[in-house]
Amino acid sequence: MHRFLEHLKLHHVPLQEVIIQTGHGSEFDGGASRRQDRGFIPTIEEVCKATHRQLKRSTPKSAIPASQQSLVDNGCLCCLDSRVRMMSMQTKRRKTRTVHIGSVRVGGGAPVSVQSMTKTDTANVSETIRQVKELEALGCEIIRMAVPNLAAARVLGKIKSQIDIPLVADIHYRAKLALEALEQGVDALRINPGNITRADELERIGRAAASQGVPVRVGLNSGSVRGRVDADAPSDTPVEVLMVERALQSAQLLEAAGLSQIIISLKASDVPATLRAYREIASCSDYPLHLGVTATGLGESSVVKSVLGIGTLLAEGIGDTLRVSLTAPPQREVELAYEILASLGLRSRRTPEIISCPTCGRCQGDLMKIASEVSAKLPAQAKQLRIAIMGCEVNGPGEAQEADVGIALGKRGGVLFSKGKKLRQVPSKQLVPELLKEINSLLR
Ligand code: SF4
Numbered sequence: 322m323h324r325f326l327e328h329l330k331l332h333h334v335p336l337q338e339v340i341i342q343t344g345h346g347s348e349f350d351g352g353a354s355r356r357q358d359r360g361f362i363p364t365i366e367e368v369c370k371a372t373h374r375q376l377k378r379s380t381p382k383s384a385i386p387a388s389q390q391s392l393v394d395n396g397c398l399c400c401l402d403s404r405v406r407m408m409s410m411q412t413k414r415r416k417t418r419t420v421h422i423g424s425v426r427v428g429g430g431a432p433v434s435v436q437s438m439t440k441t442d443t444a445n446v447s448e449t450i451r452q453v454k455e456l457e458a459l460g461c462e463i464i465r466m467a468v469p470n471l472a473a474a475r476v477l478g479k480i481k482s483q484i485d486i487p488l489v490a491d492i493h494y495r496a497k498l499a500l501e502a503l504e505q506g507v508d509a510l511r512i513n514p515g516n517i518t519r520a521d522e523l524e525r526i527g528r529a530a531a532s533q534g535v536p537v538r539v540g541l542n543s544g545s546v547r548g549r550v551d552a553d554a555p556s557d558t559p560v561e562v563l564m565v566e567r568a569l570q571s572a573q574l575l576e577a578a579g580l581s582q583i584i585i586s587l588k589a590s591d592v593p594a595t596l597r598a599y600r601e602i603a604s605c606s607d608y609p610l611h612l613g614v615t616a617t618g619l620g621e622s623s624v625v626k627s628v629l630g631i632g633t634l635l636a637e638g639i640g641d642t643l644r645v646s647l648t649a650p651p652q653r654e655v656e657l658a659y660e661i662l663a664s665l666g667l668r669s670r671r672t673p674e675i676i677s678c679p680t681c682g683r684c685q686g687d688l689m690k691i692a693s694e695v696s697a698k699l700p701a702q703a704k705q706l707r708i709a710i711m712g713c714e715v716n717g718p719g720e721a722q723e724a725d726v727g728i729a730l731g732k733r734g735g736v737l738f739s740k741g742k743k744l745r746q747v748p749s750k751q752l753v754p755e756l757l758k759e760i761n762s763l764l765r
Contacts, residue, residue, distance in 0.1 A: 328751060334493075337417065338604050344491045344540075344668045347455070347537075353376050354412060354575070356712045360468075360623075369451065372676065373601070376459060387697045388417065388434040388540040389419055390601060392402055395518045396634065396651055397532050404444060407748055409728055412636060412638045413638050414430065414615050414638045415557050415603055415610075415638045415639050415679045416429075416430075417429060417607050417608060417609040417610070417641060418581070418607050418608065418609065419581045420536045420584055420607075420609050420612065421582065422463055422487045422489065422508050422536055422537065422582070422642075423486075423487030423488075423508035423509070424435075424487065425434070425462055425463055425486075425487055427536075427609045427641050427642045428583060428584070428608075428609025428641040428642075429642070432641040432667070432668060433635065433640060433641060433642060433643060433662055433667050434462045434463055434641070434643075434645065434669065435461055435462050435463075435578055435644075435655060435658040435659060435662070435668075436462065436463040436464070436465060436489070436611070436642055436648075437456050437458055437461045437464060437645075437651045437654045437655050437658075438463070438464070438465045438466065438467070438491070438644065438654075439452045439453060439456075439464060439465075439466045439467075439644070439651065439653055439753060440650070442473075443466045443468060443469075443473040443475055443476065443477075443480070443531045444472045444473045444481055444597060444628050445476075446476050446480055449466060449480055449521075449595055450480055450483050452651065453480070453486070454484070454510070454575075454645055454653055455483045455652060456652065456655055457465060457484070457485060458602055459652055459655040459656060459671070460650075460655055460659055460671050461486065461655045462486055462487075463508075463509075463736065464484065464486050464487070464488055464489065464644065465486050465488075465489040465490075466480070466488065466489070466490065466491060466510060467490055468490045468491055468498050469489050469493075470498070471497075471498065471588075472501050472570070472598060473687050474490070474501035474504070474505065475501065476497050476503075477490055477502055477506075477507055478505035478506050479509065481494075481506055481508075481603070483573045487508035487509065488508050488509075488658070489507065489509040489511055489538070490502035490505075490507045490509075490510050490511070490512065492510055492511065492512050492513070492517070492708070493512075493516050493517070493545075494517065495517075496517060496519075496522035496523075496525055497531075497576035499512060499517075499526045499529075500526070500529055503529050503530060503533055503535060505601050507535065507583075508535065509536045509537065509538060509588075510526065510535065510536075510538070510541065510574075511537075511538040511586075512526060512540065512542045512571075512745060513540055513541065513542065513545055513546060513595070514540070514541060514567050514570075514571035515542060515546040515566070515567065515620045516545050517543030520574055523537055523571055523574040523575060523576040523578075524575075524577065525578075526575070526578075527574060527575035527576075527577070527578030527579065527580040528578045528579060528580075530575075530580050531578060531579040531580040531581075531582075532579075534582070535582070536582035536583065536584060536587060537582070537583055537584075538579060538583075538584040538611055539571045539575070539583060539584070539585050539586070539587070540585075540588070540611070541558045541564040541567055541568050541570055541585075541586065541587050541588070542588050542589075542615050543561075543588065543589035543590055543591070543594065543615065544615070544616065546560060546563045546564050546567060546711075558578050558599070559594065559596075560598075561587065561589060561597045561598035561601065562590075564587040564589070564598050565587065565601045565602050567599055568585050568587060568602060569602070569605075569606065569659070571602045572582075572585065572606070572608060583608050584608060584609045584610070584611050584650035585602055585608045585609075585610055585611070586610065586611035586612070586613060586648070587590070587599055587602060588613045588614060589614070590614065590616040590626075590644060590679050591613065591614050591709065592614060592626050592629050592630045592633075593647065595630045596613050596630065596633055596634065597613075598630070599612065599634050599639055599640070600634075600637070600639065605638045609641035609642065610639060610641055610642075610644070611640075611641070611642045611643065611644065612630070612631045612634055612635070612639075612640040612644075613627075613630075613631065613643060613644045613645065613646055613739070614626050614629075614630035616646070617646055617647060617648070618648060619648050621647075623646075623647050623648060624657060625750065627645045627646070627647065627657060627661075628657075628661055631643055631645065631658075631661055632664070632665065635661065635662070635665050636665055636666060639642060643658055643662075643716055644658070644660075645657045645658045645661070651655065654673070656671075659672070660672075667707065670704055671704055672700055672704055673696075673704055673705075673706045673707070673708055674706070674708065675692060675696055675708050675709075675710060676685055676708065676709040676711075676720055676724055676727075677692040677709070677710040677712070678710075678711050678712045678716060678717070678720075683713040684710065684712035684713055684730065685712060685716060685730035685731055685732060685735075686712070686730045686735070686749060688710060688712045688730065688754075691728075691752060691753060692710045694753050695708065695710060695753055695757065696755070698757055699760065700760070700761065700764065702764050703760055703764060705724075706724075706725045706726065706760065706763065706764075707724040707725050708724055708725065708756075708760065709721040709723070709724035709726075709727030709728070709729075709738075710727065710728055710756075711727065711728070711729045711730065712729075712730050713729070713730055713731070714731055716728060717729025717730065717736075718736065718738070720740050720745060721736070721738040722741045722742075722743075723741070724738070725739070725740060725763060726738065726739045726740075726756065726760055727739075727756075728747070728752055728755075728756050730752075731746075733745060733748070734748040734749045734751070734752060735747055735748065735752050736746050737755055737756065737759060739759050740763075741761065744759070
């Protein structure tokens with residue numbers, strides 16, 4: 322409890338903010354926050370008690386490591402590891418039906434899975450397999466590949482036999498390619514009803530997929546929907562409205578053909594349109610949703626759009642699988658997908674988390690150099706660690722104590738922390754080696 326109070330003070334968290342984050346919908350909402358509406362400011366003890374009740378009720382026992390169980394039994398949840406507290410505050414995920422893409426469960430409460438797409442010529446079997454293996458090593462769980470022609474469709478079986486993650490065939494324009502992909506034994510199809518528009522073709526695909534127990538993703542993109550799916554719609558009809566309508570019509574046709582293993586995606590290149598489309602489909606169906614923002618462009622702008630679009634929906638509990646689309650090597654897509662998921666507490670990290678401050682006039686050393694050096698020298702096994710590298714004593718000791726290991730720079734070098742405890746003062750030149758030594762000792 323007391324560490325939590327210190328944490329609040331160190332981070333200058335306003336009490337009202339704590340109420341918003343912990344109290345709404347809880348008994349605190351009916352207590353102190355109602356009084357706050359009438360002009361009362363709760364005491365920090367009230368906030369802490371309410372936080373404690375809220376955490377105790379919402380933290381699943383299975384999420385609490387054995388070493389910290391006694392804290393729960395003794396009623397001091399505020400002292401729990403911060404990651405456990407984060408887990409306890411996660412947003413409820415939207416309920417969906419469960420779809421199986423090969424061995425990967427999508428929806429129905431399964432972990433949000435990470436997908437990517439090969440960027441090779443699919444007909445070049447060896448290059449495609451090489452890329453799939455690289456992506457798999459980074460954590461890609463489902464791989465999709467373009468099937469632009471029959472030559473590409475006909476090598477899918479060969480590729481599938483040499484990879485270990487489920488393969489999704491990406492089909493546009495021609496139902497025949499979907500049927501050939503099914504013949505080849507793919508684990509799922511992605512079809513685009515923005516360019517496969519005929520009801521009889523969709524029904525044919527639905528029947529063939531259902532008979533083989535293969536799921537279909539109805540994947541609409543903003544670029545392929547306008548003008549193609551509803552010629553009668555007024556030209557100013559928002560693209561998200563067209564996408565949602567078309568997705569539901571197509572899903573209905575597939576269901577009528579006997580297929581219930583359906584996933585939907587509605588990717589626009591515009592973040593607000595993407596959000597509106599997914600929120601709408603989430604509110605009126607139980608299909609698992611594959612998240613993404615399409616054609617995001619290059620560099621930082623593509624990362625910002627992807628993080629905002631995908632992250633916002635995930636934070637609202639929407640989304641069951643995702644692909645980050647970047648004009649970049651596909652490896653970057655997988656890394657960013659995990660960064661989004663881990664930052665929201667939805668999946669474990671695959672890379673260490675470095676918490677470093679932005680620096681300011683108070684910074685007591687070359688923090689950027691120290692952080693880069695540490696990052697470059699981290700051992701591969703450090704992926705689950707949270708490492709704080711902070712520039713001064715304002716937030717430094719607090720963040721360093723919250724992390725697994727950390728340093729806070731000061732006038733005479735810095736202070737080294739591990740697992741919440743201050744270890745020792747370290748001279749400037751020894752900061753990086755000492756921090757790495759402590760990290761290695763934690764990994765032993
Ligand atoms: S921790 Fe210190 S140096 Fe870093 S941004 Fe905050 S005040 Fe500035």
